[in-house]
Amino acid sequence: MKPTLSILSLALIAPLLWAMSGGGPNAGTLGHAFGVSNAIWATLALMALLVGLCALILKIDRPERGE
Amino acid sequence: MSWPALICFLAVVVVTLAITGWASRRAGDPAMLYTAGGRISAGQNGLAITGDFISSAAIFGSVALFYASGVGMAIYFVAPLVGLCLLLLLMAGPLRALGRFTVGDVLVAKLPDERVRIFAGVSTVVLSEMYIIAQLVAAGTLFSVLLNVPFAVSVVAVGVLMTLYVCMGGMLATTWVQIVKAGMLIGGVALLGGLSVHRAGGLGALHARAEAAMGGSLDNFASLGFTPFSALSIAAGLVFGMMGMPHLLVRFLTVPDVRAARRSALLACALVAGVLGLLLLLIGPATLAFVKGDPAFETAPGAIRGSTNMVFIHLASAMGGEVLFGIIAAVGFSTILAVVAGLGVAIASTMSHDILRPLMAARGSPLGTAGETRMFRLAAAMASLVGVLLALVLQHENIAFLSALAYGIAASTNFPVLILALYWPRLNAAGAILGGVTGLALSIVLLILGPTIWQKILGNPEPLFPSDYSALIAIPAAFLVAIIVSLLTQRQPLPATA
Numbered sequence: 001m002k003p004t005l006s007i008l009s010l011a012l013i014a015p016l017l018w019a020m021s022g023g024g025p026n027a028g029t030l031g032h033a034f035g036v037s038n039a040i041w042a043t044l045a046l047m048a049l050l051v052g053l054c055a056l057i058l059k060i061d062r063p064e065r066g067e
Numbered sequence: 068m069s070w071p072a073l074i075c076f077l078a079v080v081v082v083t084l085a086i087t088g089w090a091s092r093r094a095g096d097p098a099m100l101y102t103a104g105g106r107i108s109a110g111q112n113g114l115a116i117t118g119d120f121i122s123s124a125a126i127f128g129s130v131a132l133f134y135a136s137g138v139g140m141a142i143y144f145v146a147p148l149v150g151l152c153l154l155l156l157l158m159a160g161p162l163r164a165l166g167r168f169t170v171g172d173v174l175v176a177k178l179p180d181e182r183v184r185i186f187a188g189v190s191t192v193v194l195s196e197m198y199i200i201a202q203l204v205a206a207g208t209l210f211s212v213l214l215n216v217p218f219a220v221s222v223v224a225v226g227v228l229m230t231l232y233v234c235m236g237g238m239l240a241t242t243w244v245q246i247v248k249a250g251m252l253i254g255g256v257a258l259l260g261g262l263s264v265h266r267a268g269g270l271g272a273l274h275a276r277a278e279a280a281m282g283g284s285l286d287n288f289a290s291l292g293f294t295p296f297s298a299l300s301i302a303a304g305l306v307f308g309m310m311g312m313p314h315l316l317v318r319f320l321t322v323p324d325v326r327a328a329r330r331s332a333l334l335a336c337a338l339v340a341g342v343l344g345l346l347l348l349l350i351g352p353a354t355l356a357f358v359k360g361d362p363a364f365e366t367a368p369g370a371i372r373g374s375t376n377m378v379f380i381h382l383a384s385a386m387g388g389e390v391l392f393g394i395i396a397a398v399g400f401s402t403i404l405a406v407v408a409g410l411g412v413a414i415a416s417t418m419s420h421d422i423l424r425p426l427m428a429a430r431g432s433p434l435g436t437a438g439e440t441r442m443f444r445l446a447a448a449m450a451s452l453v454g455v456l457l458a459l460v461l462q463h464e465n466i467a468f469l470s471a472l473a474y475g476i477a478a479s480t481n482f483p484v485l486i487l488a489l490y491w492p493r494l495n496a497a498g499a500i501l502g503g504v505t506g507l508a509l510s511i512v513l514l515i516l517g518p519t520i521w522q523k524i525l526g527n528p529e530p531l532f533p534s535d536y537s538a539l540i541a542i543p544a545a546f547l548v549a550i551i552v553s554l555l556t557q558r559q560p561l562p563a564t565a
Binding site for chain 1: 149286336
């Protein structure tokens with residue numbers, strides 16, 4: 001498997017984790033950054049985004065022959 | 068004693084033992100015991116990963132955190148899910164392609180040195196045993212509150228069941244116990260969530276009622292008050308610990324091929340996200356709406372009967388009386404059984420395949436297939452015995468603390484070595500072993516120097532390390548040592564063993 005897309009996903013996930021981390025002066029900025037006022041729905045949207053991203057990457061990044 | 072709960076518990080025991088009896092007739096050789104012969108389908112494995120992944124701490128502990136702090140605990144849902152997603156993207160395929168029975172097999176496929184196998188084996192046994200202890204302590208605490216059963220009896224009962232599942236049915240029985248648990252969990256959470264929304268008169272009404280009970284907005288991410296370092300370190304420990312837990316990693320060796328491994332992981336991601344989403348959207352707010360302030364569930368104003376970890380169970384009582392209480396309690400019971408069974412298989416297969424087999428071969432008396440099978444069963448019984456004894460000794464320790472310790476060690480020991488072995492061709496045996504040892508040593512030393520042990524337990528005025536969460540230091544250190552040692556010893560392999 002080529003890890004390029006997976007590494008890219010890590011790069012995407014890292015700042016999201018920071019936004020969700022619950023600490024620091026910008027705690028909870030995820031919802032506000034996306035104009036979402038409800039933290040529960042923002043979290044659910046993030047979780048759905050993660051799973052959707054995984055499905056997309058798997059679709060594109062298929063196992064190579066013999067792997 | 069709650070009779071509906073007792074009946075539901077007994078039903079779980081009967082069903083899981085019947086599964087074990089069925090599996091035992093098919094589990095006669097090491098391949099079946101370790102990985103169910105690689106014949107588990109992607110769908111079955113996806114459900115089993117879900118059952119293995121969501122522990123009692125994830126259910127009871129995180130709902131209790133929501134009850135106490137609102138949505139600020141979302142990091143405990145998002146970070147493990149990220150870990151599972153990255154496990155899918157980065158490791159599921161290579162694990163299946165390279166591994167046969169254990170994580171040690173995967174490492175040796177890339178680093179052909181038996182000392183790497185033994186290092187992986189010791190690390191797997193230590194951290195899986197720690198996690199078993201945390202699960203057994205949770206079981207003892209849960210059942211003593213739910214059924215008035217003494218702590219020791221509960222722990223021994225779970226230990227005996229775990230021994231039976233693993234010794235008799237191996238990975239096949241464990242897989243089906245985990246599938247049953249996943250089904251019960253998904254059904255139980257959906258039922259309880261649906262009843263809560265119906266009782267409140269709609270989702271909006273449920274959230275409004277929760278906010279009224281909480282006395283503030285649910286929309287407060289920073290409610291746990293972590294420092295940025297602690298928050299990121301917790302996140303790193305949960306994300307990368309998830310990617311280093313052997314009982315989850317070996318699940319990818321139970322399917323026929325890489326495609327099935329990745330499909331099963333994707334299904335697990337979707338199911339785990341669905342369950343955690345329901346806990347966040349419905350169950351957490353419902354505990355505030357229907358449990359908080361109800362004298363039936365409090366020993367004093369604000370003090371939850373049996374600790375806040377019980378709010379999930381109390382919500383079941385509030386929604387469906389004794390019967391739903393019994394069903395949800397049985398969900399908790401099956402959760403613990405499924406996780407300890409998975410851990411038991413990881414320890415037993417590692418002990419027999421990665422530690423005892425090479426040691427016996429080095430002494431000139433190879434184990435053979437029958438010997439390996441005997442060692443697997445003996446190791447499962449020993450893992451259970453040691454877990455029960457240590458759970459009895461550590462019964463007053465914080466469950467979350469024990470779990471965090473296991474995750475921290477997995478993140479800083481197994482994860483760096485595995486990911487480098489899979490993606491960095493210049494890693495060698497010396498780098499892998501020293502990097503892993505560095506991560507292990509740092510995670511334990513910094514934990515001892517942190518606030519919980521150094522300040523609260525040992526009574527020192529100030530902690531020497533400012534946080535209980537060391538992953539942000541230990542993980543990069545493990546990577547750094549593994550890389551530097553590998554580069555420095557490219558042409559100097561470790562001296563051969565006698």
